[in-house]
Amino acid sequence: MVVVAVIAALVGALSGSWFMHTRNSPPSDFGADAGFSRDMQAHHAQAVEMALLVRERSDDEELRTVAYDILTSQQQQAGQMYGWLVQWGLPQTGSGEPMAWVGEDHAKAHTRPDGTMPGMASRALLDELRAADGLAAERLFLTLMIAHHEGGVAMADAALAQARTTEVRTLAAAISSAQASEITLLQRMLDERG
Amino acid sequence: MSASSKGKGGARAGRAKVDELRQAQKAKERRSRLILIGAVTTVVALIAGVVGFTVWRDVSTRPSLDAVKKFDVTREHTTEPATYEQSPPVGGDHHPAWLNCGVYPQPVPDELAVHSLEHGAVWVTYRPDLPADQVTALEDAIPDTYMVLSPREGLPSPVVASAWGTQIELTGADDPRLEVFIKEFRQGPNTPEPGAACTGGSDGELPTTTG
Numbered sequence: 001m002v003v004v005a006v007i008a009a010l011v012g013a014l015s016g017s018w019f020m021h022t023r024n025s026p027p028s029d030f031g032a033d034a035g036f037s038r039d040m041q042a043h044h045a046q047a048v049e050m051a052l053l054v055r056e057r058s059d060d061e062e063l064r065t066v067a068y069d070i071l072t073s074q075q076q077q078a079g080q081m082y083g084w085l086v087q088w089g090l091p092q093t094g095s096g097e098p099m100a101w102v103g104e105d106h107a108k109a110h111t112r113p114d115g116t117m118p119g120m121a122s123r124a125l126l127d128e129l130r131a132a133d134g135l136a137a138e139r140l141f142l143t144l145m146i147a148h149h150e151g152g153v154a155m156a157d158a159a160l161a162q163a164r165t166t167e168v169r170t171l172a173a174a175i176s177s178a179q180a181s182e183i184t185l186l187q188r189m190l191d192e193r194g
Numbered sequence: 195m196s197a198s199s200k201g202k203g204g205a206r207a208g209r210a211k212v213d214e215l216r217q218a219q220k221a222k223e224r225r226s227r228l229i230l231i232g233a234v235t236t237v238v239a240l241i242a243g244v245v246g247f248t249v250w251r252d253v254s255t256r257p258s259l260d261a262v263k264k265f266d267v268t269r270e271h272t273t274e275p276a277t278y279e280q281s282p283p284v285g286g287d288h289h290p291a292w293l294n295c296g297v298y299p300q301p302v303p304d305e306l307a308v309h310s311l312e313h314g315a316v317w318v319t320y321r322p323d324l325p326a327d328q329v330t331a332l333e334d335a336i337p338d339t340y341m342v343l344s345p346r347e348g349l350p351s352p353v354v355a356s357a358w359g360t361q362i363e364l365t366g367a368d369d370p371r372l373e374v375f376i377k378e379f380r381q382g383p384n385t386p387e388p389g390a391a392c393t394g395g396s397d398g399e400l401p402t403t404t405g
Contacts, residue, residue: 042339049393079389082381092314092381093337116338123296 026088032162035101036172037081038094040155043117044074047148050121050141053129057137063189070145070182077171084167102158119151135193142190149179149186257370259378262362269312269386276305282319282346283308284356291401295392297333298344303400310342311358313390314381318372319346320353328352331367340380340392358384 027033051071055064085092094100098117121129121144129140156176163169267285276287283304292309293302307317318332322345332343332353346354351363355372357379364372381388 042337045339045391045393048391052394082389086383091377092340093377095377098338 026090027165027168029090029095030101031164032101032159033165033168034085034088034090035094035099036155036159036163036168037084038092039098039101039117040152040159040175041078041081041092042098043120043148043152043155044078046120046126047071047074047145047152048078050126050129050144050148053126054137054141057129057133058141059134060138063138063141066182066185066189067141073178077175080167080171084165099155102162117151118154119148121148139190139193142186142193146183146186146190149183152179153183257374259362259371259374261371262360262375264360267359272305276308278304278308280356280361281348282317282354282356282361284361285311285359288312289396289400292390292392292395293342294395294397295340295342298342298398300344300398301346302342302344302398305400306396306398307342307344309395310392311356312386313340313392314385314388315340315342315357315392316376316380317342317344317356318353319344319349319356320367321345321349322347324352324367328367332372335367335372336376337380341376357382358386360384 048071051067051074055067055071058064058067082092125140125144129137129144132140153176156172156179159172160169160176163172265280265284267283268287269285270287271290272287273289276289278286286308288308289303289305290309291306292313293306295310295315311317316336318336318341320329320332320343324345336343349363352366353364353369353372355362355364355375357375360379362371362375
């Protein structure tokens, strides 16, 4: 009886300290916190690239302002995620495919067949934007950014469901709501352009 | 009398029997305690063994980065053609414009690629005669951002991966050290300008305007 009690106490103490340890230790290299922080940086980087491109190709004040808003806020958010990974002692490069952190079943739903993240524009479409000007560039930008935001919202919602750190969950919630409401604005601006 | 002496003798015999039983009981308890301790020790040793073996196997099969070379390099901006001590270069003075990250089917200007290394990119170069399937394998192996892939003449090995101030010579596209090098150095702690862009620069042409 005594021996059993001692073993039970030992197991209890060990699992307790393990629990406290995992609660306070930095996120894992393979978890949603690190995965989201890496993938959303790359996702944001493309939004910044597209916003910069359209600002050089459009004179429309409202569109240029929306693009400015997107590129400054997303560049700043990418910096936050970069900093977390540094602080957690994790590399900026993940071990698996993009979006692996959402899990087997979700990954199929969230990742496109070519392995890139949801809502990402292809290189060919970016080249098209680079070659376009004026109204054509505005229309293409709005179309691409709506799809980009829809993918961004899906990624942020997945992180909100799976991440365990407060900082990731807070930013994911902010990205989800900000981009969801921006989709309405972008859609209105696209409709106005026929 | 006889009854009492008989009783005394019986009591003595009884006590001896009780002692004997007690001894046997104690021995039994000692034995079962030993068995329990033995079992617990065995289980703990087994768990420790399995965990230890798993860790050892992971560590021992991880490709080694012992072959990584490190260099001290300068980092001024210049629009003059630059010369580099390493080939491919791993740093040094470079053009004010950086090379957009991505896959290039033709060689790229050193002065632009070096600037991308400064921004955290890993530059993978391969010999122009590398078989097409290996080039495709390289394209598949690298992340979508903060990576440059291009052919290059005169490499010391079929594939060479470079990051700011560091380089590794690889045997081919299937060299397992490529992935480890990228994980270690892509936007790694050696990056002089973390957070700087790898887009919005040059697509491979050296800009003719002075910067």
